[in-house]
Every structure is written in structure tokens, then in C-alpha cells.
Amino acid sequence: MSPIQQILQRRAAEDSALLLHIASEKPSASDLAAWGRITLKRARRMLWVVKVLGRALLTKLTSRHLSYDEIDIIASGLNKLTGTDTDRVKLVDDFCEQAAKVLPHELEQHVKQTVATLTAHRNHPRLAFNKTADANNHLYFQGAGPAELVAAVETELVATANALRTDNMKFSEAMFHALVRKVLHPSGKTTDPFLPYRNCYVIVLDPTLRYHADGKVMTTTGALVDVKDLVNQELQPYGYAVAYALSTGGDYEHVGTYGVQRFFNQHQRFVGSLEHPICAYPGCDRPAKTCQAHHVQAAALGGPTLLSNYAPLCAVHNGQNDDDPSKPPKNGRIEFDPATRVPGLRRFPGDPLRYNLNPVTIKGIRRYLAYLRGEGYAASFRD
Ligand SMILES: [Zn+2]
Structure with missing residues (x-):
């Protein structure tokens, strides 16, 4: 046996023993990191593996001479089965049997497939949105669903994205704009996508004006005037609008000061x-x-x-x-x-x-x- 083989085998055995000691002594992650000269991330992972498996399963795995990596793979698999009525002991026996026959990366495939089969019935489609934006004011969202439905959605978006994409735009960016357009402007009309979230200033136009059609109002002289012009005219002399609103306490409170567009964009x-x-x-x-x-x-x-x-x-x-x-x-x-x-x-x-x-x-x-x-x-x- 070569020195490399000897060292690796000794390490595998020591790793097992180490996990058992961690299970009984429960050291802190920082102690583990300092004593073993390993990263905090690795130390935390070891503690996590021990916690997921528990003393009994861990003893079983180490007695079968599994390496740390193999034990980690099995712990990940078991963790995904939390909340199911799977027989964990029987499953670990199956994994150990498999581990004796194949290499760790093949064991990983086996564990993943087994978990996927066991959890198939509870794989509901889902779409979730984060609550907190990142430093760039971007919110993350992710989801999953039946492959054929997701593929159909993607095909729809790709067509729109290709139409929207400009020369220096990444495809992923075009896909996002495509999603926004499909969801917020299904009619194809492009208005300000942020409009529903903006504060607004309500202006009641002069009672002598008659709303005509297509954004025009008729004045008493019979002239057709653009509503947009009228609104801008109402606001221009002031430059900004100060809003007061009733609070929950029942009194009027200042709720905001909003600039009016006085400058050409x-x-x-x-x-x-x-x-x-x-x-x-x-x-x-x-x-x-x-x-x-x-x-x-x-x-x-x-x-x-x-x-x-x-x-x-x-x-x-x-x-x-x-x-x-x-x-x-x-x-x-x-x-x-x-x-x-x-x-x-x-x-x-x-x-x-x-x-x-x-x-x-x-x-x-x-x-x-x-x-x-x-x-x-x-x-x-x-x-
Ligand atoms: Zn000049």
C-alpha cells in the first residue's frame, strides 16, 4: 500500500471518530475551526451533519467505515426528507449498502434520485418572492413547477425577449423585461410600470371644462386642450405639492412633499x-x-x-x-x-x-x- 493510500485511509477512519466525538462533546464552531485550522464554514457544516444524523445513525455510518464526504452526502439526503414518514434507519442501510459498491459521486446521484422519488408527491408548484430588496433595490423571486408548463412559459417569454432585446442588452435582462410586459401590460400597451406604486396628486379640473375624448377637454371657447397641458399648468406655478392625510389617530398629518416636473427630462x-x-x-x-x-x-x-x-x-x-x-x-x-x-x-x-x-x-x-x-x-x- 502506498503512503498516499495509507494516509487517506487513516484520515477517513479519523474523520469518523471525530464526528462521533463531536456528537458527544458538542464543541462550538469557532473552537472546531481554531483547533482543526479549518474554515468556520467547514466547522459549521460538520456540526450540521452531526445534528441532522443524530447519534444513533452516525454510529451506524461510522461502523460501516464511511468517509466524511459520504456521511455528508447521506445527511443532505436525509435532511430533505424531514417531515416525511420515511423509515430513516432502513434508508441509511440502503445508502450504506450502495456506498460499499460505488464511489462517493455515484452515491450522491443515488441519494438524490432516492430523495426525489420519495418527495415527488409533495412537490407542489411554487413561486415565492423575497421581502427585502438588496443593495441595488432588486427583489429576488424564484419558483418551480411541472417541466412542461415552465418550458411553455419560457418559450412565451423568449419570443417577447427577442423582440425587446437591444444590441447591448444581456438576454437575461431582456427576459426580465419580457416578464414585466407579459404580466403588467398584457394588452401590449406600455405605460410606466411603476405607476401603481407612485404617490399622486389629484386635480379636479375647472367645472367650465368638458371632457371630450382621447385626453382632450373642451373649453368654453370651444378649443380642445390636452388634459396633460392643463395638469402641468395647474402645478407649474407651485413647483411641488405637499400632501396632508388623515392619520389613524384621526388628525390630519403631513404625509409627504412631492416635486413637480419643472425640468425637462x-x-x-x-x-x-x-x-x-x-x-x-x-x-x-x-x-x-x-x-x-x-x-x-x-x-x-x-x-x-x-x-x-x-x-x-x-x-x-x-x-x-x-x-x-x-x-x-x-x-x-x-x-x-x-x-x-x-x-x-x-x-x-x-x-x-x-x-x-x-x-x-x-x-x-x-x-x-x-x-x-x-x-x-x-x-x-x-x-
Ligand atoms: Zn446662446
């Missing part, structure tokens, strides 16, 4: 910079990307934070703009040409608009659209 700024590639002020060449998002009708005066009210202005020209047209003019103000929606400078009330004639502005979508319609194109360049 990234997407609006992106589309806005395509429509108007540089600062709207005549002669300025600041690219829209580095400009401020200017409300042509001032937010404080009810101007909505919508693309139809957006113009890029560099910090200097935004600072100079006369925001309130009711005050005496100082530097002039940016306004839209009503036909083309191209922004220009009106130096004094009644003056014609002056446009930024920088050649780059021709690349802007607004000017191109005016050109397509064959109207106002020349006007937008009239100085």
Missing part, C-alpha cells in the same frame, strides 16, 4: 436637441447638448414642461431672457414662430422674430419639417 432634452441643435439666440453657436432647457412660456407663469414649450438656450442667453412678457422689456425674449415652431428672439414687443442663422440650425428637425410643409421655411431665415 433626459428624453425631452434629447428630442429637443434634435429639433433645435444649437442655442436659439441669434448668432450663438452653443450646441444644444450643453445648453439649458428653456421654457419658452416660463414655468412660473404656467408654461408646461413639454417639448412644445422647449428651446435650448445657453446659460448666458437663458440668463438674459425676459421671462415675464408683462414686465418692461430689457433684453428681449425667445418666442416661437407660430407656423414653424422655430424659436427666435423678439427684441422688443411688436418686433419680428430674429432667428439663429448659424448653418447648423438647418439640420434641426423643426426647420426641416417647415421645409417639408413648404411654409415658413423662408420666414425662419428672415432676419
Whole structure:
């Protein structure tokens, strides 16, 4: 027998003896780790194996000269049978018999199959969600069910995921978005998935307005106005909404302060910079990307934070703009040409608009659209 064989056999025997001693003396995991110079994880695992098997079964296993790994495999199997009326002693006899004939990794397969057979009847399908989010505010969920059903669900999601997937998106990420879409937007409509969880501000519109259709209301003058514009207008002068609600104690309490969208979001700024590639002020060449998002009708005066009210202005020209047209003019103000929606400078009330004639502005979508319609194109360049 080679020295390696001798050492390994001696170790296997000693491992068995060690487990029996642990069963009777019940040392702490930290003592085990320190004395054996092993990791805490390994020490805890040894204690766990001893606990799962109990003294009687452990004695049986060690008397059959099983190694620590084999004993661990059998303990894992038995642990999964907790709560079943399996005859543990008979099962351990079967495992020992098997262990004498095969190698540990084959024993592991045998134990797993046996456990799967014995627990088949109680394998209900399940889906569970964690309660606590991780550091990235992600919640975990997992489940299991009949293979053919899970495969059918997967096939459905894969089709949607492939349609949703962009170039630099991992497939697993696309699968998640597919699940969200299938569950939350079965009709195919894509709305804000977080909407049901957001706080909201309820606005009752002026009683003179009549709800018309498709998000429009009719004013007393017969004009159709977008509800979205109206809501934004209601909120803009305030900037934020403070909510009070009745508490369980029966008194009104402050429950939250919510910011109103006064600033153009990234997407609006992106589309806005395509429509108007540089600062709207005549002669300025600041690219829209580095400009401020200017409300042509001032937010404080009810101007909505919508693309139809957006113009890029560099910090200097935004600072100079006369925001309130009711005050005496100082530097002039940016306004839209009503036909083309191209922004220009009106130096004094009644003056014609002056446009930024920088050649780059021709690349802007607004000017191109005016050109397509064959109207106002020349006007937008009239100085
Ligand atoms: Zn400028």
C-alpha cells in the first residue's frame, strides 16, 4: 500500500471518530475551526451533519467505515426528507449498502434520485418572492413547477425577449423585461410600470371644462386642450405639492412633499436637441447638448414642461431672457414662430422674430419639417 493510500485511509477512519466525538462533546464552531485550522464554514457544516444524523445513525455510518464526504452526502439526503414518514434507519442501510459498491459521486446521484422519488408527491408548484430588496433595490423571486408548463412559459417569454432585446442588452435582462410586459401590460400597451406604486396628486379640473375624448377637454371657447397641458399648468406655478392625510389617530398629518416636473427630462432634452441643435439666440453657436432647457412660456407663469414649450438656450442667453412678457422689456425674449415652431428672439414687443442663422440650425428637425410643409421655411431665415 502506498503512503498516499495509507494516509487517506487513516484520515477517513479519523474523520469518523471525530464526528462521533463531536456528537458527544458538542464543541462550538469557532473552537472546531481554531483547533482543526479549518474554515468556520467547514466547522459549521460538520456540526450540521452531526445534528441532522443524530447519534444513533452516525454510529451506524461510522461502523460501516464511511468517509466524511459520504456521511455528508447521506445527511443532505436525509435532511430533505424531514417531515416525511420515511423509515430513516432502513434508508441509511440502503445508502450504506450502495456506498460499499460505488464511489462517493455515484452515491450522491443515488441519494438524490432516492430523495426525489420519495418527495415527488409533495412537490407542489411554487413561486415565492423575497421581502427585502438588496443593495441595488432588486427583489429576488424564484419558483418551480411541472417541466412542461415552465418550458411553455419560457418559450412565451423568449419570443417577447427577442423582440425587446437591444444590441447591448444581456438576454437575461431582456427576459426580465419580457416578464414585466407579459404580466403588467398584457394588452401590449406600455405605460410606466411603476405607476401603481407612485404617490399622486389629484386635480379636479375647472367645472367650465368638458371632457371630450382621447385626453382632450373642451373649453368654453370651444378649443380642445390636452388634459396633460392643463395638469402641468395647474402645478407649474407651485413647483411641488405637499400632501396632508388623515392619520389613524384621526388628525390630519403631513404625509409627504412631492416635486413637480419643472425640468425637462433626459428624453425631452434629447428630442429637443434634435429639433433645435444649437442655442436659439441669434448668432450663438452653443450646441444644444450643453445648453439649458428653456421654457419658452416660463414655468412660473404656467408654461408646461413639454417639448412644445422647449428651446435650448445657453446659460448666458437663458440668463438674459425676459421671462415675464408683462414686465418692461430689457433684453428681449425667445418666442416661437407660430407656423414653424422655430424659436427666435423678439427684441422688443411688436418686433419680428430674429432667428439663429448659424448653418447648423438647418439640420434641426423643426426647420426641416417647415421645409417639408413648404411654409415658413423662408420666414425662419428672415432676419
Ligand atoms: Zn446662446
